[in-house]
Amino acid sequence: MEEEPFENPISPDKVTDRPGLLEYAHSAGSAIIRPEDKGKIKGRAVTAMREQTDLQLAQLHRQMQLLAEQAGLIRNRVEVSERIYSAQMNFEPIINHTYFLYEKKNGTDVLSMIGPLEWGRTFPYHRCVATVRMLADHTWDVTYHQSDFTEE
16 A cells, blocks of 8 residues: 655644744643733833932932031031121130120120020120030030020
């Protein structure tokens, strides 16, 4: 008996020697391949990107606020230091000692060693502008600023 030549029922256009490169599953046991929704992927990526950049912007905003606060403190320190060096001072300030800057009713300033609560019954000045401490470089550390200790 002569054998009939084998005729493959599958079209040669549907057969490959590299099945891993096919866009679809090539056998019943293959992994399911579903087309991705590119809009969904982009949407998730954009959401993640926005969330990350919002976190970074919030961090920069907090850093800017801190820098603005520090600049304000330095500005305040300069203002008080200038007032101290133009104030009436009847003693030589000593490094690391605390002093009090008072404003008289006529608008002039006085640097004193006596605190606002140590005056007794009569408070001789309009108000206490600042509590300061002289640093080693002869700048002033402002520990308290613009507290009203007016006469009662």
